[in-house]
Amino acid sequence: MNKAQLIDAIAAESGLTKADSKKALDAFLKVTSEGLKKGDRITLVGFGSFLVSERSARTGRNPQTGKEIRIPAKKVVKFKAGSELNDSVN
Incomplete structure (x- = not known):
């Protein structure tokens, strides 16, 4: 499902217009991104x-040459599914 399909599904489920659904989705994405940038945990x-x-710095290998390369430390976003989501998928 892409963003346009998600907006259509939100509009159909909520009774909002597509424009309002797009605004709501964009607001959610913006607020979530800003919260994660500050280091907050977003829990639904x-x-x-x-x-x-x-993620700490580590040494890796270039698969084509076999040469060792240095992979720098960085921050990564993770998602942990809740029990209700897991139950609905299974």
């Missing part, structure tokens, strides 16, 4: 949690 009970994790 039953659905799941978004959090930022630190």
Whole structure:
């Protein structure tokens, strides 16, 4: 499902117009991104949690040449599904 299909589905489920659904989705994405940038954990009970994790620097290998390369440390976004989401998928 892409963003346009998600907006259509939100509009159909909520009774909002497509324009209002797009605004709501864009607002959710913006607020979630800003919260994660600040290091906050975003928790939607039953659905799941978004959090930022630190990945340490490490040594890897270039698969074509076999040469060792240095992979720098960075922050990554993780999503942990909630129990209700897991149950609905299974």
